[in-house]
Amino acid sequence: MRPISLPPSDASERIAPLAKLPVFWNLSGKRVVLAGGSDGAAWKAELLIACGATVDLYCPCEDVGDSMAALVEKDGVTHHPHPWHCGVFARAALALADCETEDEARAFFCAARAAGVPVNVIDKPAYCQFQFGSIVNRSPVIVSISTDGAAPILGQAIRRRIETLLPPALKQWAALAQALRGTVNARLAPGPERRRFWERFVDRSLSTNAAPGAGDAATLLAETDRLVEAPSIGSVTLVGAGPGDAELLTLKAMRALQAADVILFDDLVSSEVLELARREAKRFLVGKRGGRESCKQDDINDMMVRFAKDGKRVVRLKSGDPMIFGRAGEEIERLEAEGIPVEVVPGITAASAMAASLKTSLTHRNHAQQVRFVTGHSRHGVLPATLDWASLAAPGQTSIFYMGGRTASAITAELCARGMPADTPVAVLSAVSRARERRWTGRLDALPAAIGEIGVDEPVLIGIGAVFAAAARAGHRDVTPSQAADNPPPRAARHGAR
Template sequence: MRSISLPPNDTAPRIEPLAKLPVFWNLAGKRVVMAGGGEGAAWKTELLLACGAVVDLYCSTAELSDSMASLLDRPDIRHHAHPWRFDIFAGAALALADLDGDEEARAFFCAARAAGVPVNVIDKPAFCQFQFGSIVNRSPVIVSISTDGAAPVLAQAIRQRIETLLPPALKQWAELAQSLRKAVSHRLPPGLSRRLFWERFAARSLSTNEPPDEDATHRLLSSLDHVSPTATVGSVTLVGAGPGDAELLTLKAMRALQAADVILFDDLVSPEVLELARREAKRFLVGKRGGRESCRQDDINDMMVRFAKAGKRVVRLKSGDPMIFGRAGEEILRLQREGIEVEVVPGVTAASAMAAAFKTSLTHRDHAQQVRFVTAHSRHHDLPKTLDWPSLSSPNQTTVFYMGGRMAGRIEQRLREGGMPADTPVVVMSSVSRTTERRWAGALASLPDAMRAIGVDQPVLIGVGEVFAAVAVAYGKEDQRQNKQIQRHM
C-alpha cells in the first residue's frame, strides 16, 4: 500500500477552547420547577416567565419575598404552598432552586439529575449544570455574557458596554427582519444580491435610534426589485472623533465606526479612537496639518466619492467636531452633487474638552455673554485677514483660538492693539484630553512666553477671557510655590 505524506497541520483551530457551551433554549410553554421564594428565585422566575415558561413554584407562603409575591397573580406561575418533593420533576424542562443549606441544595441537585432534568441551584456553582449569563435584551436579538463565574462584575461591565453600542430600536428592526425573511428569500436568489440586501438592512438598523415605521417597511420591500450587485451605491458618514480621549466618543460615532468598510481619518485622530473601529475596515490616513505635507482636499473628496460609488460604507473621521473648522461643508457639497447619501455625526469639539479640563464655564454669566470659536490659521498659513480684532478684543465674551500655536505672538499683539488689557486671563492647552496634554494659564502679555514653554509641535488651543481668571490665579500661585521650592534648595 502506497503511503501518503500529509503536510503538518499547523493552522490555528477554528474555535478556541470554551469554558462552557453557550446555548439559547426555547422555553415557550415549557414547565420549569422553582424551589424557594427569595429575591434570587424571584429574579430568575421573572427571567423564565419572560421566555414564555410556565413556572411551578414550591415554597411556603412565609418564604415568599415581596418580589416573588408580586408575581403570583400571573397565570403562567403556579404556587404550591409547600416545600419541594422528590416527585415534582416529571415533565420539567429545567429545575431551579434558591436554597440556603448545602445539604438541601445537594438533595435538590441529585433529585433533578436523577429525573434527567438540567438543574441550577442559585449562587451554588457546585450544584449547577448550567449558568445564567449577563443579558443584553433586544429580543429577538439577545446577547449573553459569561465569565464562567470567575468575574461577575466584569460580565456586568461588558454588558453595559454592549448596551451602549446597540441602539434601543434594534428590537423593532430585528422583528421587521423576521417578517421580511420569506419575501426576501422568495424575491432574491441566494448569493450576492440577497447578502447585499441584508448588509444594507443591518447597517441601517445599527445606525439609527428610530424604529422602522410603515414607510420604512414599504421602502425596504420596494427595494427588493432594485438590488443589483453591480449598481449599488454606498454612503459617507462624517464622524467627529472628539479631541483625542476615546471615552469622549459618542455612541453614534462608535456605531458608525463599527459599520464602516472604509475609514479616511485625519492625522489628529488618536490611535485609541481607531481601536474602536471595525477590524475589517480599510483605513487611510488623509491627515491635514498646518506647515506639513498633507493630502489635498480635492483628493480626499475624490476618495470618498470613489469608495462610495463602489458600494462601500465610508467614514470620514475628523478630529473634534466635523462641523467646526473641519471643511465639512466642502465635502458635503461634493457628495451631494454626486448623489451620494451623507450623514454627519457630531463630536466633542476641543474647546469643550478644554473647558472641562480647566473646570471652567465658557459662558459664566458674570463674565461672558457670548463665546467665539476663531481659527488662527488660514489657507495662506497666516492669521485670517477677515478677523475683526476690535470686536474680538471686547469684554464680556470668551474667545477660543483653534490652531493658534504658531500665531500666539501675533494674536497677543492684535488683541492688545484692539484694546484688550495686558492682564486679561489666558489659558493655553496642547494635545487636549490626551496623555501628552500640557497646560498653561496666565496673563495675555505673557502669551508669547507661554508658547515657548508649551511648544507648537502639537495642536494648541488658546482661550481668552475673564472666565479663566480663577484658573490663571491658581496657576500663578502654583508657579510661586514651585519657585520657592527651587530657591529653598539652591
C-alpha cells in the first residue's frame, strides 16, 4: 500500500489578517515618559526598566503608590513630583499614562500624538496606539501573546501553556547561541551544513531542563568539524501519541513533533495531535487497519531508514505508548542495525486513559494486586494461542484487553470456561479520551452483546475485574445476558487501541 502524503495546507503559505502587528522594540538607553503612580503604572515601569529604558515619572508625591515608590529608589526611574505637561514628550521613545478620567486620558493621548510619540493609556484601549501582551520571558527568547484586548484571561492562559513547553534553561541556551553565532558562521557556509548545526543545537536545547555546562560550547563547536567532514545522518524518534486527546501528549512528545522533518503516523493517531506537529513536516499515513489493506511493517521500516539516511529527523508517531503492542521492538532493531540514532518518547497508554475516564484505580488494594495488559488478537486476527487463560481467570487482578473488539465472544468463553464468575464486572470503552468516547459497563456474560451495542468502528478497550464494580453499578448502556445470543459483535475496520 502506498503511504499517503499530507502536505501543509494552502492556508499555511499565506499570512491571515492580523489585528495588530507584533513588533519587538529596542528600548535600551531610550527615554520613556510615564504619568501616574498606580500599581498598574508600576508594573509597566518594571517592564520598561527590564528592557533597559530610562523612565521619567511625572506624578505628585501624594499619588505615588508603594509599588512605584519601591521602583523610584532603583536606577532607571527619575521622579518628577508634578503632573505631566506638553513639554515632557521631547526626545521620548514612548509615552504611557494611568489616567482616572476619560478627559485626562484624551488629553495625554492627544499631547503625545502631537509630539510624535507612540502612546498607551493603561486600560483604555481607545487611547492606545500599541498594547502590552502577556509575556513568556526567556530573554533573549521572548514570546508575547495578544488577544487584541478581546480576552486578556485567554492571553494569560496561553502564556501559561507556553511556559510549560519552554524549558526554563532556554534563556541560557539562547545566550550561548548568541555567543557561538559568529564562530559558527565563520566555520560553516550558509546552507545545509549551517542549518544542520543549528537544528542539532535546537534539539539539544529543547530536550533538556538543564542549562548548558562549561564544556558544551566546545562540544558544539566540535560538531562543525564533523559536519564538514562527514555526510549527514538523521535520527528517528518513536513517539507515543496517547489515546487521542491532544492534551494528554507529554511535553517531550510535543518538542519532538515540533522538530520533525518527516512524520510517519498510525491510523489511530488523532487529527488533534497531528495539528500540533511542525507545519513544514511531511506526513505519511502508515496505519495498519484490521480487515483492510495496510502498510506493511517492512515498508514502514524501510521508509524510516531511507528518510534518516537522507539526514531527516523522523518521528514515528504511534497511538498510545509505542512500547505497548506497537511493534516498536522490530523498528528499533532495524534502525540500530542500520546505525541510525533512535529515541523513544513514551505516551499515555489507553488503559491509563480508561482508568481516568471511569475514575477507577486499576490496582485498588481491596480488589486487585496486579494489572495485566493483554493483546486481544494475534497477527491472524484471532486470540493468541499462548495466553494463559487459567491465570487470567484468577481473582485479585485486573485485565485490560487491547484490540479485543472482534474477539470479545471468545474472551468471554475462555474466561468463563476457566471458572471466572459470569457476574464479574466488565467495562468497555470505545474511542477513549476522544469527544466521541462511548462506554458500557456490566457483567462478563453480557460482554459479547455489549460489543454489539458499542460497535468496533472505533478503538475498543475491555477491562475485566472487581475494580470495575462501582462503574458497573453506575450503569452505562447495560446489556442483559439474555441479549448476548441475539447480538453477535459485527466485524469492523478498527478493533484496538494502544
